[in-house]
Amino acid sequence: MSRPAARPLRITANVIGVLAFVVAIFPVYWMVNSSFLPRNKIRNPVPTWVPFGGDLDNYRTVFEGDQFLNAMKMSLIVTLCTVLVALVFAFVAAVALSRFRFRGRMSFIVTLLVIQMIPVEGLFISQYKMLEAMDLLNTVIGLTLLYVALVLPFTVWTLRGFVSGVPYELEEAAMMDGCSRMQAFFRVTFPLLAPGLVATGVFGFIQAWNEFTLALVVMTKEDKETLPLWLTTFADVNRGTDWGGIMAGSTLIAVPVIIFFLVVQGRMVGGLTSGAVKG
C-alpha cells in the first residue's frame, strides 16, 4: 500500500472518500444537532446546520413522565441478564469445542452456523405461542430466554476463537510444573481470555440493547417496553410535532452503543468471516 498511486487516481479516490464520509456521518451529526434545537428552529423550512444557541429542552421532554426511565430500566435488566447468561453458557461450550475433540463436535459447529442465519421472523410466531403458553409474555424471563438464544451462537463462535488462540502448550507447561488440569486452565489460560470475554460480552450487550423485533413480539404492554420500543412509540406520537424530542431520545439510546462499539469493533469484525480472511 506504500506505492505512490498515480496522481489522478489519488485525487479521484480522495474526492470520493470525502463525499462518502459526508454521507456516512451526516445522519449521525444531524441526530445530535437536531436534539439541541428549539422547536421554532426545527419547524422551519430552512434547516439550522449547527446548534448554536441550542438548549437541552428536548432532553427535558424525553425525561418528562416515567416512560423513558422505565424503558431504560427494562432494557438494562434484560440486556445484562442476557449477557451474563450467554457468556457463562457460551464460555463453557467454547472450551469444549476448542480444547476437546469429540464425536458430534463438527455437527454442533454446523448447527451453530445454521442457527446464526435463521431469521427471527421465521420463528417468532411460535416463540410467541410458547411464551404465551408458559405465561411469560411481557416478562423479563421470557424476553431474556429468546435473547440468550439470539446471541449465543455468535458468542460461542467468537469465544471459541479466543480460546483456540491461547496455545495449549502453556497449559501443558503449567501441568508439568505441578498444576492440576483445572488449575492450569484457570490460572494460565483464563486470565489471557479476559479481554476476549469482555469484548464478546460488550458485543452481546449491543445486540440485545438494539434488538427490536423480538421485543415488539414479546413485550406487548406499554409499561414493559424496552428502549427501542419506547423510541418508536415516542416517534409515532410526536412525529411532525416534535422531531427535536425524538432526536434527543435517539441520541440518548445511540451514544452508549456508539462508545461501546468503538471500543470493541477491532476485536470483533473478524467473527463472521474469520476463516475466510486468513489468506
Add this chain to the structure above:
Amino acid sequence: MSDPVASTSTGAQTGAQTGTQTGTAPRPRRSPLPYALLVPAVAALLLALGYPLVRQVVLSFQDFGLAQQFGKPPEWVGLDNYTSLITDDYLWLVTLRSIVFCLVNAVLTMVIGVGLALLMRHMSRGIRILLQTGLLLAWAMPIVASLTVWQWLFDTNYGVINYLLTQIGFDFEGHSWLLRPLSFFFVATVIIVWMSVPFVAFTVYAALTQVSEELIEAAEIDGAGPAARLRHIIFPTIKPVLMVVGILQVIWDLRVFSQIYILQKAGGSTHDTNLLGTYIYRLGIGTGEFGMAAAVAIFMLVLTVALTSPYLRVMLKQEKEA
C-alpha cells in the same frame, strides 16, 4: 481501526506456528466432560429455538385462528394452510417483492462497499482515516435510532433532503416520500445500504491488506494495467471473503423487518409494502391467523436455509483447513 481483522488472523497464526490447532489438544478420547460443558448452551437453544421450531411445524398443519386463541382446540387440516398459501397471489407477490428488494439492496451494498474498500487503498492517509471514522459511526448507530433520523431527514415538511433537492432546482417542497410504494422502498433501500456498507467496506479492506504487494509490483513490471491487476491478482485473492460477505448480505437483506415495520408505521400502505417478515407478523400477531402465519414462516425458513448452504460450504472448508 485500520485492520479490523488483525486479531482473528493473528489468533489463527499463533495456532499454526505452535502446531496446536483448534481442538487437537491431547485429551482422553471418551471423556464425558466436553458433552457436559455443552449442556447449558444446547439446553437454551433447544428451549428457545428447537421447541418453537417443532411447534411451528405442527402449527402450520393446523387450523389455528382467533377461535383457537380463545380456547377452541385446533383442528388438523393437513396441507390446507400450504395449499391456500400457494394459491394465494398475495403471498407470491410478497415473496417476489422480498427477493427483488433483497437482491437490489445486496448488490448495491456490495458494489458500494467493495468500491470504497478498493478506493481506500489509493486515498491519502488522512482522508482514509476520516472515511473510516465516518463509516464506523454509521455502523455503530442502533437500528431504531438510524430509522428515526432518516425519517427526519426525509420528513415531508421540514426534512433536509426535500430542502436540498428544492435548492438545487427540483420541486420537492412538501414531497411525501413514504406515500407511494416505489418511493417507500427507495427510502428503505437508502437506509439499509447506508447501514450495511460499513461492514462490507471494512471486511473487504482488511482482506485487501493481505494481497501481496510484490505480486502486484511484479505484474506492473510485466505491463499489467490497473484493470488486469484487479482481475488477475486482487479479485482472486479476496474471492473467499467476497463470497462470504455477499452471501451474508443476501441473507440479512431477506430478513429486513424492523426497517420496513417502522417505516410502515410512519406512513405508506401496509398492503403495498409488506415483505415476508412484516407479512408473517401481521398475519400472526396482527390478525391471529397463527396457522397460516406459521406456514409462511416455514416457507421463509426453507428459503433462508437454501441461501445459507453456500455460506456453510465456504466456512466449513476453512474449518477443516484450520
